Amino acid sequence: MKANEKESTILIVDDEPTNVQALAKLLKNDYRIQVANNGEKALAIARGSKQPDLILLDIQMEGMDGYEVCRQLKEVPLTNTIPVIFVTGQNTVSDEEKGFKLGAVDYISKPFYPTIVRARVGTHMSLKLKTDLLEQIAMLDGLTGIPNRRYFDERFQKEGRRALRDKLPFSVIMMDIDHFKGFNDNYGHGAGDNCLQKVARALANTLLRPADIIARYGGEEFVALLPNTNSEGAGKMAEDLRSAVESLAVINEYSSAARVVTLSLGVATLDTDGDETMLSELLKQADDALYKAKEGGRNRFVFAK
Ligand SMILES: [Mg+2]
Incomplete structure (x- = not known):
């Protein structure tokens, strides 16, 4: 259980190093950062022992694209509670629709506006932490504090x-x-x-x-x-x-x-x-x-x- 947002982790997935750097720079003072430059690496990190609390996912990538990464994340209980925010250059309504249908919680478009990125990430991160806390409370006995x-x-x-x-x-x-x-x-x-x-x-x-x-x-x-x-x-x-x-x-x-x-x-x-x-x-x-x-x-x- 994380005591605050500072201890929570964001996985940035993008095949463009400059995008990764730009996002990391925006967020590194508030969160721990993990990075992946392709879909396979992103899935390996998300399924690993240090799971991220939130994922910023580029849609257009060489090989496995962001939609497919999201689909695989949402398919199994191990990773389906990690919120995914899509990051995209081409934001038509149908792209957004496709992302939301796959289970994404939000969209951020390129080029990045720092205030918007921080606000959207902040909103979804605090929701994630509250959900985790509720989940944990629901599993504990109120009187003794041990599992119920x-x-x-x-x-x-x-x-x-x-x-x-x-x-x-x-x-x-x-x-x-x-x-x-x-x-x-x-x-x-x-x-x-x-x-x-x-x-x-x-x-x-x-x-x-x-x-x-x-x-x-x-x-x-x-x-x-x-x-x-x-x-x-x-x-x-x-x-x-x-x-x-x-x-x-x-x-x-x-x-x-x-x-x-x-x-x-x-x-x-x-x-x-x-x-x-x-x-x-x-x-x-x-x-x-x-x-x-x-x-x-x-x-x-x-x-x-
Ligand atoms: Mg890309």
Whole structure:
């Protein structure tokens, strides 16, 4: 997430070095600049690890023209949210129409008028940053600030399919705070919210790899998604998560499991020989295992059968 427009990046695509220089000069004090002198390079940058926030795209270029670059950008989810502004010398109404139909957000005509270029770029950049922010907020749980169930469900589908395709193990851990109702009823909802925030932070801090995710699944339920993790690794993680919450030492006198707030956990793994059906049952399996952990006395983890 970018804090301000100064940290956002514009990709300038033009086969004329003088045009690239002119645009870069106009914008370099306000944005980071990337450049490409043909369509293939532009697509490679847009699909790469440092994606631009906005693209200024020349229409007439040798080889792949700007329309085709735009069409390919808009065709896939990876790049279709990057706003494209066409830059053109020949701006007939039908050219503009064609550009807008392909998904461009605006047009800038040559020769450049600095004030107009800055104003149009500024407008679309701030819209892009607001959209990114809204997108991010929609994926976070309001109380705890960790990812919400919607985000988890999306990632679960994506990582699960990847695991099947690449024949990699894939694990999930369902978690539930023990006797949280007693905690809430006796200490009040403010203390309950506070407890949920502490638990969420402790769980999130226990994860080791960037691909691992902890999400709030429901009221006092959390879930971990662990790509490329076999059952042994998932068991270790479950114990670390359990212990992290116990170590918070948040008193709960209304628990039969311990004097402090604890977690019960259910661990399920999709093995390397897993299939689509097994993937669709993985969360249910983890949930069943969680239920067994509750039955077995809580403050523990159980593997799914
Ligand atoms: Mg050109």
